[in-house]
Amino acid sequence: MSCWDTIADYGLRSIGIGxxxxxxxxxxxxxxxxxxxxxxxxxxxxxxxxxxxxxxLATAVALGKASKKPVLQKASAWFIFxxxxxxxxxxxxxxxxxxxxxxxxxPIFDPFTSAWLGALIVLxxxxxxxxxxxxxxxxxxxPRGDIEAADAYGxxxxxxxxxxxxxxxxxxxxxAYTNEAIFLFHATTLVxxxxxxxxxQRGDAxxxxxxxxxxxxxxxxxxxxxAFYFILLTLCIISLFGxxxxxxxxxxxxxxxxxxxxxxxxxx
Amino acid sequence: xxxxxxxPASLGDLAWMACYLTTGKHMAIYTSVFxxxxxxxxxxxxxLAFGFIGASSARSHFPPLSWIGKAYIAVVRGVPxxxxxxxxxxxxxxxxxxxxHEIKCPDWTDSIWQGNDFVxxxxxxLPLGNAPQWVHETYGFMLAVLTFAIVFGAFAANVLYGAMxxxxxxxxxxxxxxGMSRRQVYWRILVPQMWVFALPGLSNLWMxxxxxxxxxxxxxxxxxxxWARELGGAKTARFTDYPHxxxxxxxxxxxxxxxxxxxxxSEIVLDKVMRKLTHGQATLAGEAQRKAA
Numbered sequence: 001m002s003c004w005d006t007i008a009d010y011g012l013r014s015i016g017i018g019x020x021x022x023x024x025x026x027x028x029x030x031x032x033x034x035x036x037x038x039x040x041x042x043x044x045x046x047x048x049x050x051x052x053x054x055x056x057l058a059t060a061v062a063l064g065k066a067s068k069k070p071v072l073q074k075a076s077a078w079f080i081f082x083x084x085x086x087x088x089x090x091x092x093x094x095x096x097x098x099x100x101x102x103x104x105x106x107p108i109f110d111p112f113t114s115a116w117l118g119a120l121i122v123l124x125x126x127x128x129x130x131x132x133x134x135x136x137x138x139x140x141x142x143p144r145g146d147i148e149a150a151d152a153y154g155x156x157x158x159x160x161x162x163x164x165x166x167x168x169x170x171x172x173x174x175x176a177y178t179n180e181a182i183f184l185f186h187a188t189t190l191v192x193x194x195x196x197x198x199x200x201q202r203g204d205a206x207x208x209x210x211x212x213x214x215x216x217x218x219x220x221x222x223x224x225x226x227a228f229y230f231i232l233l234t235l236c237i238i239s240l241f242g243x244x245x246x247x248x249x250x251x252x253x254x255x256x257x258x259x260x261x262x263x264x265x266x267x268x
Numbered sequence: 269x270x271x272x273x274x275x276p277a278s279l280g281d282l283a284w285m286a287c288y289l290t291t292g293k294h295m296a297i298y299t300s301v302f303x304x305x306x307x308x309x310x311x312x313x314x315x316l317a318f319g320f321i322g323a324s325s326a327r328s329h330f331p332p333l334s335w336i337g338k339a340y341i342a343v344v345r346g347v348p349x350x351x352x353x354x355x356x357x358x359x360x361x362x363x364x365x366x367x368x369h370e371i372k373c374p375d376w377t378d379s380i381w382q383g384n385d386f387v388x389x390x391x392x393x394l395p396l397g398n399a400p401q402w403v404h405e406t407y408g409f410m411l412a413v414l415t416f417a418i419v420f421g422a423f424a425a426n427v428l429y430g431a432m433x434x435x436x437x438x439x440x441x442x443x444x445x446x447g448m449s450r451r452q453v454y455w456r457i458l459v460p461q462m463w464v465f466a467l468p469g470l471s472n473l474w475m476x477x478x479x480x481x482x483x484x485x486x487x488x489x490x491x492x493x494x495w496a497r498e499l500g501g502a503k504t505a506r507f508t509d510y511p512h513x514x515x516x517x518x519x520x521x522x523x524x525x526x527x528x529x530x531x532x533x534s535e536i537v538l539d540k541v542m543r544k545l546t547h548g549q550a551t552l553a554g555e556a557q558r559k560a561a
Binding site: 089 | 350354381516
């Protein structure tokens with residue numbers, strides 16, 4: 001069996017297309033590369049959707065935490081504390097068992113116990129809390145002069161927010177937000193180790209990597225393959241976010257632009 | 269535990285709960301809280317030591333050593349840490365067994381990789397096949413600690429490397445002007461001054477370390493996550509005196525609250541420490557403190 005056959009059989013295995021059974025012998029380099037790569041589909045799915053949807057909630061939470069209304073302010077602060085103060089691993093477990101016990105109440109909750117929706121919701125709320133805190137910090141450091149200039153131009157309310165406050169906030173927050181995006185993608189590997197079942201062995205990259213490590217008793221091949229894929233993914237994220245960063249800073253002179261400096265934030 | 273627990277079926281709600289929460293297995297979950305604390309107590313200094321070695325070697329003037337240090341910092345950052353956890357537990361175990369194998373059975377001719385198996389001679393096994401249960405558990409725990417220390421050592425190395433570069437350069441130049449050797453400058457000037465710059469990063473790291481402790485479960489240690497899953501599952505009257513439905517949700521809610529309290533308390537304590545350390549420092553925060561007083 002050539003490597004092309006393997007790719008045809010297992011290239012889309014993680015979303016249920018191709019061979020039904022996972023490989024049971026051989027465990028060649030080609031099989032490992034293909035299956036772990038096909039698992040990356042789930043990591044990208046979780047990461048991209050959680051990041052895109054979380055972005056809007058994060059903005060709302062940041063505005064809420066900065067607002068003068070005590071109800072909004074307290075609610076946002078508690079939301080951020082709840083998701084930043086506890087381990088993501090425990091959040092996954094709790095959410096899974098919560099949805100499991102809601103299941104008998106109504107069939108609406110059926111899809112929530114599967115990873116594609118249930119884990120996505122947890123990741124969405126989690127990244128919203130982390131990026132909300134980042135955006136809140138950036139919102140606090142929007143220069144006063146910018147707001148005063150906007151006032152002088154007669155802008156107020158929505159138009160001032162849309163044209164001055166929000167773009168400046170994004171510009172300030174962007175390097176930290178890039179970090180958050182990288183670690184969100186890393187966090188997606190936790191999904192299939194935290195209660196959510198991998199239905200018909202359709203799992204993410206780490207699920208397949210640990211499958212091979214368990215079968216061959218040799219961790220030195222699958223995990224470096226996984227590392228290779230993730231470093232590739234991280235480089236893609238950095239370059240994509242770098243492009244957006246360039247666009248956000250396009251009006252500034254060359255030397256005043258915020259350099260993309262990656263800082264430590266690690267896991268949740 | 270209590271004397272009235274002899275016949276649980278006849279008890280009222282409150283007394284039943286008191287008895288239920290003090291069964292032998294529940295004592296195991298309470299002791300596993302100490303496992304978490306023990307892990308933190310051992311890992312934090314070990315990881316700091318690893319980080320110190322990593323940062324020092326990344327700064328080294330001997331290129332191969334600095335490459336190793338920089339690679340150590342970079343690789344751990346680029347790859348999900350949970351992958352490292354799963355990797356190191358097997359890899360370290362195999363490394364130790366292989367070293368013992370080479371020492372204890374030098375006349376073994378077969379390859380240690382036989383098909384899909386990793387085979388070492390019997391007396392090289394770790395722990396030995398006839399060792400008591402607690403040895404197995406301790407060995408598993410030590411592997412977990414070492415894994416945590418390696419991964420978090422890289423994060424600490426990153427923080428310390430940044431802190432070493434943040435120490436004002438003229439301090440080091442002055443020391444050189446006084447005729448100190450490179451080693452003396454490093455130990456007498458750089459190292460004592462870097463801690464203030466490292467503290468914000470290290471306290472962030474401590475929070476991250478707390479939040480990483482439930483991953484012990486993935487390393488095969490019987491920790492709080494393991495017991496929460498075990499105890500929370502539905503129990504019928506056939507197997508226990510305390511039958512109940514699926515309570516895992518409540519157990520994990522309790523864990524969530526435990527971790528929230530833990531991080532909150534650490535946050536408050538670290539804030540206090542930071543305030544103490546910035547007192548009188550020539551930094552923005554120190555200046556603000558001086559003005560407020």
